[in-house]
Amino acid sequence: MVRAKKHLGQHFLTDELIASDIVKALSDTKPKGDILEIGPGTGVLTKYLIENYTDQLTLIDLDKESIDYLIKKFPSLSSRTHYGDFLRKDIDYIKTNKFDIIGNFPYNISSQIFFKILDIKDRVDTVVCMLQYEVAKRLASPPGNKDYGILSVLLQAYYDFDYLFDVEAHVFDPPPKVRSGVIRLRRNDVEKLDCDEVLFKKVIKQGFQSRRKTLRNALKPLNLPAQITELELLNRRAETLSVNDFVGLTNEITKWNN
Numbered sequence: 001m002v003r004a005k006k007h008l009g010q011h012f013l014t015d016e017l018i019a020s021d022i023v024k025a026l027s028d029t030k031p032k033g034d035i036l037e038i039g040p041g042t043g044v045l046t047k048y049l050i051e052n053y054t055d056q057l058t059l060i061d062l063d064k065e066s067i068d069y070l071i072k073k074f075p076s077l078s079s080r081t082h083y084g085d086f087l088r089k090d091i092d093y094i095k096t097n098k099f100d101i102i103g104n105f106p107y108n109i110s111s112q113i114f115f116k117i118l119d120i121k122d123r124v125d126t127v128v129c130m131l132q133y134e135v136a137k138r139l140a141s142p143p144g145n146k147d148y149g150i151l152s153v154l155l156q157a158y159y160d161f162d163y164l165f166d167v168e169a170h171v172f173d174p175p176p177k178v179r180s181g182v183i184r185l186r187r188n189d190v191e192k193l194d195c196d197e198v199l200f201k202k203v204i205k206q207g208f209q210s211r212r213k214t215l216r217n218a219l220k221p222l223n224l225p226a227q228i229t230e231l232e233l234l235n236r237r238a239e240t241l242s243v244n245d246f247v248g249l250t251n252e253i254t255k256w257n258n
Helices: 016-027 046-053 064-073 075-080 107-119 133-140 150-158 197-209 243-257
Strands: 034-038 057-061 081-083 099-104 124-132 159-167 180-187
Touching (some): 016 046, 016 124, 016 159, 016 180, 034 046, 046 075, 057 064, 057 075, 064 075, 064 081, 075 081, 107 124, 107 133, 107 150, 124 133, 133 150, 133 159, 133 180, 150 159, 150 197, 150 243
Parallel strands (some): 034 057, 034 099, 099 124
Antiparallel strands (some): 124 180, 159 180
16 A cells, blocks of 8 residues: 655545545536546545546656556556656646646645646646645635635636535545645636736736735836826735736736836
8 A cells, every 4th residue: 555655745535435526526527638637646536537537537646656556556547647746747748638637636735736737727627626725715715805815816817616525634544734625627718818918927926925015015016107006906905806807907007018
């Protein structure tokens, strides 16, 4: 059996019903392309995925012991089981253009995984994952909530969110010190935002770096054009702005910068 490794943030799910429910959350979306499972560990999700998606399923894990175990347990997946780091490995090992992602994400790198997903958002249709409860709630938070942050805005710009259910610590081996949550992201119809997307990200990141300040003060390092410094929107804090508000603000900055 695979040993959970602290330095990899491994906590193996042991509850079969929860594992089945996580896979069902993806199955409900009727996957058409490949499915990438990130961090399959001992294969608790894999054994449910392989029932219907053997030819579509690809696995990636940074733990060599897990990889060796999975190849023995699921020999039909041996050519689609990859040892490597999802954050650094070229995604072209996924052969189809569009694919879905599923996994019990390591808590210590879950935010980095989502930034990587944003980089390849035009290829990723659906994400079903379990992660730390506080992070899951933060990502799904609406504007005006103290949990709303940089990743909330960036992900909600391109994905629709479902917060599915909580998962208690005792169903893991070893049990983590925190609760977990399962969320589902589905790509929306926005192919490209109606603004300069590079500047959009800069505005969001700078706005939330000093989230207790009004945007007028928080965005000073961006050297905003003088013409927009009196915008009513700048009297607000970043956490109160919706995706559309940030798009509008980005367009105002672009208009007066040109």
